[in-house]
Amino acid sequence: MEQPLASGLLLQHLQARSQTDWLIGVDQVKLTDLAQHLFQELTQLIHQGTTPKIFLAERSPERFLAGFLAACAAQCPVFLCNPCWVQAEWQQVLDLVTPDLIWGDCDSLALPSNTLAPSVLEDFAQVPPKCGGLGRPGSDHSGWIMIPTGGSSGRIRFAIHTWSTLLASVRGCQQYFEVQKINSYCVLPIYHVSGLMQFLRSFVSDGKLVVQPFKQLEAGDYSSIDLTQFFISLVPTQLQRLLERQESSHWLAQFHTVLLGGAPAWNDLLEAARRDRIRLAPTYGMTETASQIATLHPKDFLAGHQNSGRVLPHGNVSIHSESGELLLPGQVGHIRIQAESLTLGYYPQLFEQPQFQPDDLGYLDQQGYLHIIGRSSHKIITGGENVFPAEVEAAIRATNLVTDVCVIGLPNAHWGQVVTALYVPACQTTSTNLSDRLQARLSKFKQPKYWISVEHLPRNLQGKVNYEQAQAIALKWFQNRSTA
Template identity: 45%
Template sequence: MSSLQIIDQKNPTFFAEAFQKAIARHESVLLVNSTWQTSERTQIKSLLGQDQRPELLTKKSHILIPTGGTSGQLKLAIHTPETLSASAQAFQRFFALERVNCFCILPLYHVSGLMQWWRSHLSGGDFKFGDYQALKRGILPDWDVSNFCLSLVPTQLQVLLQICPQWLAQFRLILLGGAPPWRSLLEQARQLQLRIALTYGMTETASQVVALKPADFLAGKDCAGQVLPHANLSLSKTGLISIAAQSLFLGYYPKFDHPKILKTDDVGHFDQAGYLHLLGRQSQKIISGGENIYPAEIEAAILGTKFVKDAAVLGLPDPYWGEVVIAVLSLKNPSDLDRVKMAIAKQLSPYKQPKHWLLVEQLPRNAQGKLNRIKLRQMIENRYQ
């Protein structure tokens, strides 16, 4: 009979060793972020205490991957070696890679890091851990990275483009996901001929179900890309994305729902060539004066200026408009706010331009670059009380 192994290791090498040993013994594993504090650990303890079913105590391994922390409520997506392998094999086919070599600077407790290890392990490729903090100091590996894949979130790409652009240009493939990238960032990467692959996926699908091949990126495309061979995407009349995939999770622990289709909160459309274009999250949509506004578009315009370190856009209740747009910014120079306003005035319709601006030192983001909107809204409420 199998048991549940909780992997709570700060050292990535020890984390990988513990994970590999558990899977080899057909044990089930729970991946833990070692930086979690009382709130997160209490949530996990509560979830584990709900288990009334024997399915995790079979000889088949189950892999519990945490997700949803930026919404304030953790969930444990249930995967198996089979679902992870379906994703990894589709990745190999889509990018035509016989062996997948990965240089990983993302945490293994997150699907973005775990899948890098799994792709290398499954294909017999090389896997190496990197140190993002060292990279930020300009300390680069002294070995050839030209046959390796690198996964980044947009904020990491922005930082590394300033420090080591020629080193980035050596990678065979740079996967970019986790948050919407902004146009100026992509244009800079394209000018340097970086082999960027924009991606769309989530913990529930074991990473990518859509990706843009580097050749398409270098040819000028900035969309999410094409559907990978293991997945099928459909759109509702309003553009909401639903996903069916061989890599789809089995449910959120402790419920083994085995969903056939995952209905997402993402809105998009396919162009005539079959490429997916993302508009934003339905739940984050702002309705102001009857107009639908997606924060991602405004954030991309703001981040595309040269004056901003980070930015986020939300809607605030308003008695006249219903909602109004507020932009929360971390500026390189606090005196440049007027320049930002002037720059985006040329790009966005008047109803999309923020009516309120809030300057902060830093926005609350996790290690994958995802914004914690609950904490951000709390910051706004505290400021406007």
């Protein structure tokens, strides 16, 4: 299955796989039947002259995957949507694109009251006898797979992928880990790239797939399978919760590989995983690259390496100065990515060049390992000095006086910006205690001037901080402080 699958072959492969026991936690008979049914309905619409744009917002894994495979097989543009979006987020999406079909339980979706979808499929088993409004010409976006990404700002965009770009990521993973079949244990949302790619790796490589809500796993409900040939993908907050219990830590240590991504991991967490002999593989990737583009191999992690690993075979990462000059190993600069798995653009615009420059700063060392030092847009310039939040956050975490922390810059007339820490205190932590502990750890200009204690930080399901919300919390705190 080295080449992108044509529509018929995709569903043939699904039918063939349904004869084997490859899915755990998903009704594979229901999945196969629904996919075939939806494909037939889409084919009829296409024969009528329409290629419908589909919003896929299903909570059920069977229904979500059936809709995804049917849309891909029919070459219909499909937008993967988070069924937990609030009304404001749905409005962002609807301002961007008007769907022809919404697949999901619309009664449970927080859609704006003025949402107009000519045909809404509230139940996959029921197709409206008339598809009013679908007679207009379809888009020319056949085969596009739109995967949502909010980045650190929380503003929703859709990265444009195709079956080919997603399969390139699968092949890169197979080659890097030198495995043919990839068995995945998925506890991440399937509408997100990290969950979707776990399904695709198992589906196209003839591997097995376990789908389980993370809350069940955290409660100690483990699937009774041989984990030694399985991959599992986690975000740092999930790993931290599992390592807090000896039983779940021992369970994690059985995996072939524990992929870790979604957000930067802190040193104490990595050290804890290393002590428990977790075969961790910290990754660097994003929705735009169809998940990981660089990964630290578990054997390197257990040997003490602290970086994002080597670039996978299907990609290329280079480091450039602000003026675009290619930098030498060891020199810090802007990351630039080229890859077979790279997004074509952000819906509805395509990239002019087949390359992508994220907001990340880093360097490649002499051995080809990628090191990420922070995000360019999060860099704080205070009194002419550059401060990278990741360094300050690591120093604060090392005090063991916080359970979570986020460092930002607040506007200041005198300094330009001032370093500000939002933190979740451990026990009776005070800002005075934290400041005292940092005296020998950080230069004075890097130490937070303002400390804001919060009950929790605004993080999404992948563990990423929403920096717009963090800024809003800090500004409100500052305003209340100024008027007190």
